[in-house]
Amino acid sequence: SAVISQKPSRDICQRGTSLTIQCQVDSQVTMMFWYRQQPGQSLTLIATANQGSEATYESGFVIDKFPISRPNLTFSTLTVSNMSPEDSSIYLCSVGWRAGSYNEQFFGPGTRLTVL
């Protein structure tokens, strides 16, 4: 397993500003992902954070809006840019390894973002 921390745990931001969320893992991991959970909704994958290269984005998510960095195997950041109230969500980092025949993903505690 892994201990995953996210900073900040919550924030209230003004429209048009940007927020960077950090994800730190206590051990080296192969995979890091960023998910969005809109109020009362399920989790949707934003992108896969690739170490040393550009992130891989899912349909509907673009780098200009959600730039992601992953400088090493234990750390990643997600920036929510030019925020609007529609960006109010919980943002979760998840990590995993290739463990035998399946990959188990572990999730961070999430960052609750409110945009006014």
Next chain:
Amino acid sequence: AQTVTQSQPEMSVQEAETVTLSCTYDTSESDYYLFWYKQPPSRQMILVIRQEAYKQQNATENRFSVNFQKAAKSFSLKISDSQLGDAAMYFCAYRNDNTDKLIFGTGTRLQVFP
């Protein structure tokens, strides 16, 4: 595209009783994995149980067990001897064998009454 459907937005159960949460999925793949995650009010996603599609035997983890029906593409979660701490959102999730992406259902909110 793969989809995961949870048709029960809310369920309730009496403490010590048994409850079953439903999940169906759609895929054309033959090799995949299925998961149940629990999300309490703390927001922390916790893996409850997982099932490999190639295994016919249903997975079991203490009070949690699944009924995996591959032909019917059904993956229900049974919670036995329900406890107050089981109250949470439960998400069913799918991942196929050649990708790391998890596809989640819409969730079922479980309430446990004393």
